[in-house]
Amino acid sequence: MARATGPSRSQPTTLSDVARLAGVSVATASKALNGRSQVRAETRQRVIEAAERLSFRPNQVARGLLAGRTGTVGLLTSDLEGRFSIPILMGAEDAFGAGEVAVFLCDARGDVIREQHHVRALLGRRVDGLIVVGSRTDPRPSLGRELPVPVVYAYAPSEDPEDLSIVPDSVGAGRIAVDHLLACGRTRIAHITGDPGYAAARDRAEGARAALADAGLALVGEPRFGAWSEGWGRAATAMLLDRHPDVDAVLCGSDQIARGVMDVLRERGHRVPEDVAVMGFDNWQVLTSASRPPLTSVDMNLEQVGRAAAHALFTAIGGAPRSGTENLPCRVVIRGSTAPLS
Amino acid sequence: MARATGPSRSQPTTLSDVARLAGVSVATASKALNGRSQVRAETRQRVIEAAERLSFRPNQVARGLLAGRTGTVGLLTSDLEGRFSIPILMGAEDAFGAGEVAVFLCDARGDVIREQHHVRALLGRRVDGLIVVGSRTDPRPSLGRELPVPVVYAYAPSEDPEDLSIVPDSVGAGRIAVDHLLACGRTRIAHITGDPGYAAARDRAEGARAALADAGLALVGEPRFGAWSEGWGRAATAMLLDRHPDVDAVLCGSDQIARGVMDVLRERGHRVPEDVAVMGFDNWQVLTSASRPPLTSVDMNLEQVGRAAAHALFTAIGGAPRSGTENLPCRVVIRGSTAPLS
DNA sequence: AGCGTCTCAGAAAACCTTTTCGGCCCGTTT
DNA sequence: AAACGGGCCGAAAAGGTTTTCTGAGACGCT
Numbered sequence: 202m203a204r205a206t207g208p209s210r211s212q213p214t215t216l217s218d219v220a221r222l223a224g225v226s227v228a229t230a231s232k233a234l235n236g237r238s239q240v241r242a243e244t245r246q247r248v249i250e251a252a253e254r255l256s257f258r259p260n261q262v263a264r265g266l267l268a269g270r271t272g273t274v275g276l277l278t279s280d281l282e283g284r285f286s287i288p289i290l291m292g293a294e295d296a297f298g299a300g301e302v303a304v305f306l307c308d309a310r311g312d313v314i315r316e317q318h319h320v321r322a323l324l325g326r327r328v329d330g331l332i333v334v335g336s337r338t339d340p341r342p343s344l345g346r347e348l349p350v351p352v353v354y355a356y357a358p359s360e361d362p363e364d365l366s367i368v369p370d371s372v373g374a375g376r377i378a379v380d381h382l383l384a385c386g387r388t389r390i391a392h393i394t395g396d397p398g399y400a401a402a403r404d405r406a407e408g409a410r411a412a413l414a415d416a417g418l419a420l421v422g423e424p425r426f427g428a429w430s431e432g433w434g435r436a437a438t439a440m441l442l443d444r445h446p447d448v449d450a451v452l453c454g455s456d457q458i459a460r461g462v463m464d465v466l467r468e469r470g471h472r473v474p475e476d477v478a479v480m481g482f483d484n485w486q487v488l489t490s491a492s493r494p495p496l497t498s499v500d501m502n503l504e505q506v507g508r509a510a511a512h513a514l515f516t517a518i519g520g521a522p523r524s525g526t527e528n529l530p531c532r533v534v535i536r537g538s539t540a541p542l543s
Numbered sequence: 544m545a546r547a548t549g550p551s552r553s554q555p556t557t558l559s560d561v562a563r564l565a566g567v568s569v570a571t572a573s574k575a576l577n578g579r580s581q582v583r584a585e586t587r588q589r590v591i592e593a594a595e596r597l598s599f600r601p602n603q604v605a606r607g608l609l610a611g612r613t614g615t616v617g618l619l620t621s622d623l624e625g626r627f628s629i630p631i632l633m634g635a636e637d638a639f640g641a642g643e644v645a646v647f648l649c650d651a652r653g654d655v656i657r658e659q660h661h662v663r664a665l666l667g668r669r670v671d672g673l674i675v676v677g678s679r680t681d682p683r684p685s686l687g688r689e690l691p692v693p694v695v696y697a698y699a700p701s702e703d704p705e706d707l708s709i710v711p712d713s714v715g716a717g718r719i720a721v722d723h724l725l726a727c728g729r730t731r732i733a734h735i736t737g738d739p740g741y742a743a744a745r746d747r748a749e750g751a752r753a754a755l756a757d758a759g760l761a762l763v764g765e766p767r768f769g770a771w772s773e774g775w776g777r778a779a780t781a782m783l784l785d786r787h788p789d790v791d792a793v794l795c796g797s798d799q800i801a802r803g804v805m806d807v808l809r810e811r812g813h814r815v816p817e818d819v820a821v822m823g824f825d826n827w828q829v830l831t832s833a834s835r836p837p838l839t840s841v842d843m844n845l846e847q848v849g850r851a852a853a854h855a856l857f858t859a860i861g862g863a864p865r866s867g868t869e870n871l872p873c874r875v876v877i878r879g880s881t882a883p884l885s
Numbered sequence: 886a887g888c889g890t891c892t893c894a895g896a897a898a899a900c901c902t903t904t905t906c907g908g909c910c911c912g913t914t915t
Numbered sequence: 916a917a918a919c920g921g922g923c924c925g926a927a928a929a930g931g932t933t934t935t936c937t938g939a940g941a942c943g944c945t
């Protein structure tokens with residue numbers, strides 16, 4: 202085919218070009234640019250100027266081939282659309298981007314076959330490591346122990362305890378949520394949460410119960426498991442108010458549920474936070490700041506999870522692999538929906 | 544440092560290993576595995592079995608170095624957290640992932656310096672092309688014409704008309720939204736939208752006006768520009784109802800605004816959709832399906848934008864670059880908040 | 886003068902794969 | 916019988932960089 206009429210598309214300049222312009226060999230040019238000592242200062246300067254003039258950028262592909270390390274990692278996510286993957290991905294990208302590591306993004310769409318395909322493709326590209334990001338906190342199958350590169354699991358831990366997993370501390374999240382409500386003077390606390398098939402729902406409920414038990418208290422009724430939706434929040438609240446009209450706080454399993462809860466509370470004439478305090482989980486900005494009043498919520502620090510995973514992978518590549526599941530603390534973000542009882 | 548105690552980390556097998564096991568030269572092994580014709584069928588079979596047994600995966604780095612094409616592209620996004628980048632990114636990842644192209648993800652955090660840094664790093668890795676994903680539909684500065692690889696701009700067009708940009712048709716989106724409301728028999732249509740500094744707000748308003756003009760109608764009052772928030776939706780609706788209590792449809796600049804609008808309509812006793820139809824833009828699932836009733840919204844087909852960008856980049860790499868801004872159609876997703884006037 | 890030492894530059898190998906070209910063997914044609 | 920052609924395989928180069936090793940020149944010392 203004839204040459205396209207587009208822009209220049211000239212070949213990138215190579216080290217040979219630089220060396221020729223500087224009047225030295227490629228070996229010397231390489232040493233000059235990489236700060237090796239075997240070069241006279243004056244020669245080094247000449248090489249640097251030549252590289253500058255040709256705007257030389259070393260070919261990382263060639264460098265990777267030679268070094269056996271490419272300076273790339275694979276980021277394998279299960280559902281890109283899910284809002285949990287994104288902050289983790291940002292944290293990882295952030296931690297790597299600061300250094301000299303580039304990230305291959307792959308979305309497996311939750312499909313095992315596709316995941317296998319991506320793993321193979323990434324290994325073919327000789328990535329130095331892999332981060333596997335799940336979409337739920339439930340344990341997931343390991344990629345296996347026989348991979349030629351280190352792997353770190355983020356958000357969804359691996360089922361294999363020999364793998365390293367970085368996850369938010371869901372039980373702790375339940376505890377600090379209740380601790381905050383207790384600090385507000387609430388004692389009749391109900392818990393409306395999502396699908397009991399999710400570890401996140403069960404773990405948070407367990408943490409909430411434990412924190413209440415520590416204070417010599419118990420939940421108002423049983424935790425109400427259901428769905429992660431506003432609709433369930435509304436329905437559950439209606440039932441709750443019928444049975445326990447004296448509740449003074451509702452801990453919700455997600456910000457979406459919390460919005461449904463607050464809607465029904467307001468419709469039934471309960472003031473938030475004066476009569477009933479409401480809390481959510483996930484700290485999803487679009488929901489927490491748009492609700493009336495703004496919603497207190499537990500942030501899972503997902504960016505930090507991503508950063509920690511990136512850092513762990515980095516040290517594993519360096520030759521010091523850890524293993525086991527590491528729980529990172531969450532934090533309460535206080536807004537208008539919780540306040541001390543007056 | 545001593546060898547780490549972790550898993551094997553053995554060197555990946557190379558073509559030489561395969562060739563040795565099969566008792567042939569690397570050249571023959573390569574030809575056998577790549578379906579070249581210069582190999583006897585029996586020999587080919589032996590090589591394939593050897594490769595199988597060693598689970599050989601060709602080193603894409605070496606292949607890239609030789610071929611001058613790496614089979615990688617850079618995806619440069621401005622704000623990863625923004626919900627507009629993600630679907631585009633998914634579409635692109637999808638379109639590439641099907642083939643043999645891997646995607647480097649870089650987030651510039653909206654910072655020009657960081658963007659430059661990433662572009663240079665990506666070029667150092669010899670990507671075959673770049674996709675630049677913006678966070679708003681407003682034009683953005685070009686990366687320049689002198690890059691050694693093709694570039695496609697997605698969502699946010701380049702200011703340089705010589706570049707190729709793939710964007711959703713915001714004006715058309717406004718038109719089809721009004722067309723839908725007209726088809727429902729609505730004639731007194733108001734428009735409450737977001738920050739007038741955004742091209743998306745202005746373009747949609749323009750499209751809406753044009754569609755109404757085609758029908759011999761006009762908006763009820765002027766378009767109400769404000770902020771992309773529920774709060775603005777509520778405030779603007781209050782003002783609207785005071786001045787024009789006979790409005791029978793509100794076209795909202797975003798789903799968030801629409802939620803605020805619907806809240807106030809319901810509080811003031813207007814039924815949706817019987818008395819007033821409400822529409823949003825963006826089709827953000829968490830908002831549209833959780834509202835009461837579920838919200839009709841205009842979907843910008845962002846995944847398709849991403850796929851189209853990937854496809855355009857692919858053909859540009861193949862040597863047939865296009866240029867200019869290409870507008871992709873949006874679509875109306877009908878839910879309960881709009882219905883024919885009875 | 887001879888020898889050792891030090892500094893700096895270049896040649897060459899290595900990384901892994903693909904492709905081109907040359908050569909060998911065997912069967913076929915003139 | 917000689918030439919030829921085709922099928923099959925291997926040697927070698929190429930891609931760009933880094934690193935090691937060798938060598939050349941300069942200098943100081945005996």
